[in-house]
Amino acid sequence: MTRPKKRRHIRCSPDIKYFKPAGVPVRTLSEICLTADELEAMRLVHMEGLYQENAAESMGISRQTLGRILSRAQSKITSALVGGMAIRIECVENVATENERPDIIEETERRGRHGRRRGGRRDTDSD
Helix, strand or coil: CCCCCCCEECCCCCCCCEECCCCCCHHHCCEEEEEHHHHHHHHHHHHCCCCHHHHHHHHCCCHHHHHHHHHHHHHHHHHHHHHCCEEEEECCCCEECHHHCHHHHHHHHHECHHHEECCCCECCCCC
16 A cells, blocks of 8 residues: 655646647647646746755655656656647645645745755854
């Protein structure tokens, strides 16, 4: 029996959930599903510029799990772009919203690599 998945902390909920090549009817397209945790991992690492360790902490998962999620998402997106497929963004179970874990999100965004604040100062309890 497999271990149950940990709840992921997702802040991103896009209004647009379907992308397809222009000028191609939907009925003729193959479709790839991108899960909410894959989209959130891509957003944190590629748009927000967080290191994988910080992005994983923000989502409430390990860095290794984040790496696997990113790899899976990049593979799906590349396949869709190269193969001319549609991309559908799905909701995923075991998701905690921003309101359920704002402390982790705020703390992670303030730090850079190795627990340092942006600008090189190391975080201490005296701040």
